[in-house]
Amino acid sequence: MRSGLWQCSTSKAVQTMSEEKVLSGMRCAIYNRCSTTEEAQNRAIETQAAESVEIVQALGGVICCQYIEQESGTTTKKRTQYASLMADVQQERIDCIVIKSIDRLMRNAGDWHEFIQHITAHHVRLYLYLERKFYEPQDAFLSGIKALIAEQYSRELSQKVNNAHKRRQKKIDGKLTVNNNVYGYRKEKDGYRIEETEAVYIRRIYAMSAGGAGGRKIAKELYAMGMRNRKNGAVSDVTVRRLIQNPLYKGTAVMHKTHYDFELKKQCCLPKEQWIYHENRIPAIVSEKLWQAANDALNARKSKSQAKEQKERSPLPxxxxxxxxxxxxxxxxxxxxxxxxxxxxxxxQLEKNPxxxxxxxxxVYEKELEPLLWEQFQKEDMESIKTQTENGLLLLEKVLKKNPCSKDFCMEYGRLREKKKNLLQKYMDGIVSDSDYKLASEMLAQQINQMTEQEKRNDTAKPGQRLFAIRQYLYSEEGQEAVRQAVVQNTLSEITVYPDNRLCVCYRTGACRMMPYRHIHAKMKKRQESIQKIEQLFLSQNRLTTAEIAEYTGYSRGNILQKLKELKQQGRIRYVSMGKNGGCWEDVSTGIHQDKQTKKTDGQI
Ligand SMILES: [Zn+2]
Incomplete structure (x- = not known):
C-alpha cells in the first residue's frame, strides 16, 4: 500500500503509536465501515481498510480477520459482516475488536449497549484507533447521568410551553377556536350557527336522558327517528353519551382539557378543576337546566362502573x-x-406455549425489586454519582448562558411584533381607520410592555437562578428519588428471574451478579399467617375436627381444608378416621396413635 492514500491525521497516529505496542500479542478482528459523510468520498472504504491493517500491525496485534461492511445503516439488522464478527466473539476466537471510532459500530443506544454487553461477557476488548484508546465500561455511567440532566431540562421547558398554552386559552377574546365539526352546529365566518335539522335530535337526546333512558336505548330510538352521523351511519351509544356530556350544547366552550405530559410522552387529559370554561359563547341548543338533568341521570347510571376507572397511574414511568x-x-x-x-x-404464564x-x-413485584437493586448499587461508589451530577450541571450552565431568553417569551414576543407589523400594513393599505389604528397600536404596545416587565420580574428566566432551581430539584427528596431511579435504570441492562427465587442482574458494563429475591407479597403473608394459626391450635390440642378448627380460627371450611392439605403434604398432620361419622386431624409429632388406626380417606380432601 502506498502511504499517499492515507489522510494526514491517521498516518500521524500510526507514527506516534508505533512505540507503545498496546495490542501486542492480541488476536485482533478489524471491522471497517464508512460513516455517511465518508461515503461520498471515492474509495473511502479501501482507504480505511488499508490504514486499519497498518495500525494494528504497528501496535503489535495479530490480525485474525478483517470485516469490511459495504453498506451503512443505523441498525445492526442489515449488516452481514457485523453478524460474522459477533459469531467470532461468541466463539471466543478473538481478543480485541479494532474500529476507527464508535460511530462505525452503531448509531443507536440500544444496539450499542447490547454490543458492549456481548463483548464484555466474552472478554473481548474494543480498541478505537482514532482516539487511540480502549473503550472503558465506566464511560457508560457518565452518559447515564448526562441523560438524566438533559431530561430534567426538557421537562422544565415542556412545563413552560404548557403554561404559555394555558395563558393563551384563558385570554380568548371574540373568536373561539373549538372543533370545526360539532354535530348540531355549522361554523360560519363570525362564529357558530345552530344547524336546526341536527339540533332537533340533540334536544331529543337530552330529553330522553333526563327521562332516565340509557345510551343504547336513545341511540336505537334516534336511529328509528332518522338520525344519522355525518358519514351517514348510525350514531352509537358511546357517541350519545358523549353528546350528552358536551357542555357546548348549553353554550359553554371548554378549553385546556388536555396537555402534553412530559413523563408519559403523550397528550393527556387534565383534571376537570384545570379546565377553562367560556360560558355563553355559543348559541345554546338546550337549556342549562335540561343539560344538568340529563347529565345527572347519566352520571347516576354510570356510577357503578366508575370505581374501576378511578385507578390511579403511577406518576413516574x-x-x-x-x-x-x-x-x-x-x-x-x-x-x-x-x-x-x-x-x-x-x-x-399469560399466554400458552405452542x-x-x-x-x-x-x-416479581417492583416494590420489592427496586430497594434490592438499589441496595446492591449503593455498595458501589456513591461519591461518583455526586461528581457526575456536578459535571452535568456545569455542562448545563454553559448551555444556558448562551441562551438566556426563555423560549415562550421569545415566541410570544415575536408574535406580538408580527401583529404590530401587520396592523401597520393594514393601516397603510387603508383597511384600518385612523382611530382604530391608534387604539389597536396602543393596546399592542401596552401588551409588549407588560410582557417585558413580567419577563424581567420572572426570575426563572435568568440562567443562574434557573440552574439553582434545577440543582435544588436534583438534591431534593423528589430529585434524589429520580436520580436513584435513573442510576438504577441506566446501569442495569437485564434481570433474569429463576424459579428458585434467584435473580441474575446484568449491568450495562457487562458484569453480572446473582442475588436472592425474597417474596413478601401481602397475599403470601396472609396465607403464612393462617397456617401458623392452625399450627398453634395443634400445640394446645392433639386432635381437632375440621368443624372445630373452623370455629376457633373463624376461617371458612374450604379455606381450612386447603391449608390442612398443605400441612398433610408436609407430613405434619394426618387424618384419623373415627368410623362412619367422619374423623379428625391429628398432630403427627405427638405420636399417641398407632399407624394402623389411621386410614387414608382421600375423599375427605
Ligand atoms: Zn417463563
Missing amino acids: QHCLKIVCGKCGCAYCKRTGSAGNVYWMCGR DGTVCKNIT
Whole structure:
C-alpha cells in the first residue's frame, strides 16, 4: 500500500503509536465501515481498510480477520459482516475488536449497549484507533447521568410551553377556536350557527336522558327517528353519551382539557378543576337546566362502573429495563394489580406455549425489586454519582448562558411584533381607520410592555437562578428519588428471574451478579399467617375436627381444608378416621396413635 492514500491525521497516529505496542500479542478482528459523510468520498472504504491493517500491525496485534461492511445503516439488522464478527466473539476466537471510532459500530443506544454487553461477557476488548484508546465500561455511567440532566431540562421547558398554552386559552377574546365539526352546529365566518335539522335530535337526546333512558336505548330510538352521523351511519351509544356530556350544547366552550405530559410522552387529559370554561359563547341548543338533568341521570347510571376507572397511574414511568424468564427465556410482562401494585410475570404464564403448557416461573413485584437493586448499587461508589451530577450541571450552565431568553417569551414576543407589523400594513393599505389604528397600536404596545416587565420580574428566566432551581430539584427528596431511579435504570441492562427465587442482574458494563429475591407479597403473608394459626391450635390440642378448627380460627371450611392439605403434604398432620361419622386431624409429632388406626380417606380432601 502506498502511504499517499492515507489522510494526514491517521498516518500521524500510526507514527506516534508505533512505540507503545498496546495490542501486542492480541488476536485482533478489524471491522471497517464508512460513516455517511465518508461515503461520498471515492474509495473511502479501501482507504480505511488499508490504514486499519497498518495500525494494528504497528501496535503489535495479530490480525485474525478483517470485516469490511459495504453498506451503512443505523441498525445492526442489515449488516452481514457485523453478524460474522459477533459469531467470532461468541466463539471466543478473538481478543480485541479494532474500529476507527464508535460511530462505525452503531448509531443507536440500544444496539450499542447490547454490543458492549456481548463483548464484555466474552472478554473481548474494543480498541478505537482514532482516539487511540480502549473503550472503558465506566464511560457508560457518565452518559447515564448526562441523560438524566438533559431530561430534567426538557421537562422544565415542556412545563413552560404548557403554561404559555394555558395563558393563551384563558385570554380568548371574540373568536373561539373549538372543533370545526360539532354535530348540531355549522361554523360560519363570525362564529357558530345552530344547524336546526341536527339540533332537533340533540334536544331529543337530552330529553330522553333526563327521562332516565340509557345510551343504547336513545341511540336505537334516534336511529328509528332518522338520525344519522355525518358519514351517514348510525350514531352509537358511546357517541350519545358523549353528546350528552358536551357542555357546548348549553353554550359553554371548554378549553385546556388536555396537555402534553412530559413523563408519559403523550397528550393527556387534565383534571376537570384545570379546565377553562367560556360560558355563553355559543348559541345554546338546550337549556342549562335540561343539560344538568340529563347529565345527572347519566352520571347516576354510570356510577357503578366508575370505581374501576378511578385507578390511579403511577406518576413516574418506572423501570424501562428488561426482565427475562430464566425457565423458558420469554420476556417478563409488566402488569398493574387491583391495589396498584406493579408486578412482572413471565409472558408464557399469560399466554400458552405452542405445546399448550404454561410457564410457572415466579412473579416479581417492583416494590420489592427496586430497594434490592438499589441496595446492591449503593455498595458501589456513591461519591461518583455526586461528581457526575456536578459535571452535568456545569455542562448545563454553559448551555444556558448562551441562551438566556426563555423560549415562550421569545415566541410570544415575536408574535406580538408580527401583529404590530401587520396592523401597520393594514393601516397603510387603508383597511384600518385612523382611530382604530391608534387604539389597536396602543393596546399592542401596552401588551409588549407588560410582557417585558413580567419577563424581567420572572426570575426563572435568568440562567443562574434557573440552574439553582434545577440543582435544588436534583438534591431534593423528589430529585434524589429520580436520580436513584435513573442510576438504577441506566446501569442495569437485564434481570433474569429463576424459579428458585434467584435473580441474575446484568449491568450495562457487562458484569453480572446473582442475588436472592425474597417474596413478601401481602397475599403470601396472609396465607403464612393462617397456617401458623392452625399450627398453634395443634400445640394446645392433639386432635381437632375440621368443624372445630373452623370455629376457633373463624376461617371458612374450604379455606381450612386447603391449608390442612398443605400441612398433610408436609407430613405434619394426618387424618384419623373415627368410623362412619367422619374423623379428625391429628398432630403427627405427638405420636399417641398407632399407624394402623389411621386410614387414608382421600375423599375427605
Ligand atoms: Zn417463563
